[in-house]
Amino acid sequence: MSVTTAASARVVADLPFLAAQLHDDRTAWRSKVGDRWVDRSFTEVAEWVMDLASGLVQRGIAPGDRVAVLANTRPEWSAVELAVLAAGGVVVPIYPSSAAEECAWIISDSGAVLLIAENAEQRAKVESIRSDVPDLREIIGMDGGLDELASEGRTSPQPAELDARRAAIDPDSPSVIIYTSGTTGPPKGCVLTHTNWLTMCRLTEELSYVVPDDVVYLFLPLAHVFAQIVHLSAMYVGATLAFHGGDPARIVPELAEVNPTFLPSVPRIFEKVYTAATAGVPEDKLKQAVHIGLSVRRLRAAGQPVPPELEAGFAQVEPVFARVRAIFGGRLRQALSGAAPISVEVLEFFSAAGVPVLEGYGMSESTGVGTVNTLHRHRLGSVGAFGVAGLDLRIAEDGEILMRGPHVFAGYWNNPEATAAVLTDGWLHTGDLGEVDEDGFVKITGRKKDIIITAGGKNIAPANVENQLRQSRWVSHAVVYGDRRPYLVALITLDQDEIVPWAAERGLPTDIPSLAAAPEVRELIQGVVDEANSHFARVSQVKRFAILDRDLTQDTGELTPTLKVKRNVVHTTHAQRYDELYG
Known part of the structure; x- marks a missing residue:
């Protein structure tokens, strides 16, 4: 007699239903509702997924259809993803921080026919570019619309249809299309298959990254591949996944409340x-x-x-x-x-x-x-x-x-x-x-594309120098420049959480623009640069630097949603500062 295990999964769409058989009333997901943490068992998650998947079938989602999800990390995000996969569809994550134009590109390029939006703000963002995405048939809000979708599924369940759809899925067919951050040019959609994800789940189990008794705290965006690995692997091994409550300032306090045993982080x-x-x-x-x-x-x-x-x-x-x-x-x-x-x-x-x-x-x-x-x-x-x-x-x-x-x-x-x-x-x-x-x-x-070739013909990887600069508590970001130039220079931004209290103790202004120009701060950062330079040969040392009067942000296009620096944008935006450093 064969024994059901997570390894029995043929496609990712099987995971919630296998997990319900294996782990039943154990806690699958934990989330913050008001001031308390609420648990859902593996069986309850599977039932929720089944209801949503049946509702998607009722709404006309066909096998292979792309469904976009525009939301922060929360249980509803994960439930929607598993439901789309169970209905034979393909999930297209979108960062909630994405501008309307970025949303339009991803929805249009993927050909998404349905979008699940977290709230009215995200829905309005997509409505503003609706004319640019002709394939998009419907937008469903998580705040109310998702309950309605699940209710439709409970009223008219589709177990036989969903079983048939899962059985027809090719393991090497698309399951999730993750669009890259686009540090250069428009984002490209990475097609990840059911085989890709199950490989990651088995690897996670083999290496004991996540084990059945683990409590995993997840605050990473589910639009990122790192969070996807964690979310699916926890389901695969039977661990408890505790979802971030939504307030970035509460991440550390929530760690003390959740008491995780495994923490994926940046x-x-x-x-x-x-x-x-x-x-x-x-x-x-x-x-x-x-x-x-x-x-x-x-x-x-x-x-x-x-x-x-x-x-x-x-x-x-x-x-x-x-x-x-x-x-x-x-x-x-x-x-x-x-x-x-x-x-x-x-x-x-x-x-x-x-x-x-x-x-x-x-x-x-x-x-x-x-x-x-x-x-x-x-x-x-x-x-x-x-x-x-x-x-x-x-x-x-x-x-x-x-x-x-x-x-x-x-x-x-x-x-x-x-x-x-x-x-x-x-x-x-x-x-x-x-x-x-x-x-x-x-x-x-x-x-490869970031390598700086100085005027003297030396090849330098700027990330090494930047990482050393960022070890300072006073530095938020550092961007090194010097391609075809005689020496390296750097743009540095201040860490507001650290520099403001330091300035207040010394009677200095506490706004970043004033601090960026203050001689005392200049002296402080000079010490940081000197210390960083001590780790490198002269050719890789920063000779001059400028302190920007603001931090790099996603809104200005200088950072990706995962907070990686878009060098080409920074270099273009601050070209005059670079020229001054070489003047």
């Missing part, structure tokens, strides 16, 4: 906690505390005795480390940082504190995964190793990272030219530069 959250925890601690004492913490934890992990003098030193710093663990809820088994680089100093600090933060690497075109660090095999400062679950990787002659395996996407939607440019003989050309050490761990060294 570097900025860890950097903020690191900055707050180490503020005022002399550099030599911080390094000593981290060294002691790392030494003790490595010995304990290896089952070796800790020397008495080392144990005594650890006892002195452990109260500080305990407070760090408490910030994350006190139960964190591991955290995963992705979507952007994070410094090894930050990783070492959290490891010493008993909060293992592992770094991974991937892109939308590789279903978010390419290399992995695990608790049992990792190297801080690397993005991990490859070779598991069919994940293949090699370095091309020019240093570019190439990937191959069941995680590589099917291509760009409606864009065979762009697909041919990145897929060659099954190998995905990532555009990232990297190197592999003798133990198989990969280190990212830059982006």
Whole structure:
């Protein structure tokens, strides 16, 4: 007699129904309603998905139809996605921060026939460009319209039709089309198949990233591939997924309420906690505390005795480390940082504190995964190793990272030219530069298109210098420039949360434009630049810099929805500042 397991899933659309069989009344999703957390069991989630999927069939959604979702991360987002897949459709996520024109492009390019909008504001955004998206037949709001859709499904359930549709899905057919952030040109739709996602789910289970007893806190946008991996993998293994309540200022307080055991995040959250925890601690004492913490934890992990003098030193710093663990809820088994680089100093600090933060690497075109660090095999400062679950990787002659395996996407939607440019003989050309050490761990060294070639012919990866500058608590963003120029310069923005209290203590103005021009701030940032420069050869050092009177933002087009810098926009917008730095 065959035993039902998550591995029985043939397509992603099977997951909620298999999970209900396997995990029944265990908690699948947890979400904030007012001041309290409300749980939904795996069975309740499957019933909700079935109702919504039946409603979609009633509304005329056919197999292969694209359905766009424009909303922040919340249970309704996940339920809609699973329902669309159960109805045989294809999900098209859109960032809620996207401008109307960006929404129009994605809806039009994907040919979406239905859009699920979070609220009246998002609905109005799409209504304003309705004439530009002729294929869009209907907009349904999550605030009311979704309940109506589910009610229609309960009134006229379609179990036989939905079973037939799921059985007819080709595992290698599109399931989700994720549009890239578009750092250059309009976004391209990455076609991710059912096989792609199930590969990620099995990898997550194999490497114990998410385990059945985990409580996973998700604040990342579900329009991003990283959040999609987490959401689907939690369903696959039977973990509890706790959804962010919606207020960015409440992320850290909610960690203390949810007490997660697994936290997927972007570097900025860890950097903020690191900055707050180490503020005022002399550099030599911080390094000593981290060294002691790392030494003790490595010995304990290896089952070796800790020397008495080392144990005594650890006892002195452990109260500080305990407070760090408490910030994350006190139960964190591991955290995963992705979507952007994070410094090894930050990783070492959290490891010493008993909060293992592992770094991974991937892109939308590789279903978010390419290399992995695990608790049992990792190297801080690397993005991990490859070779598991069919994940293949090699370095091309020019240093570019190439990937191959069941995680590589099917291509760009409606864009065979762009697909041919990145897929060659099954190998995905990532555009990232990297190197592999003798133990198989990969280190990212830059982006091919970002490489600066100075007037002297030297090749420099600006990200290395920028990441070092951003380790300062005073710096929000740093953009290095110098292509065909005699030396490097940088534009720097101030971290308002850190610089304003510092300025107030000294009787300085507390508005960013005034602080950007203040000599005291200039001196402070000069120290940051000098410290960063000490890590690099002279050719890679920043010779001059300017402090901008505002931060980079999505509204100005300088940042993507995942907060990556759009260099071409920054360079164009601030061209005069660059000229002044070379004047």
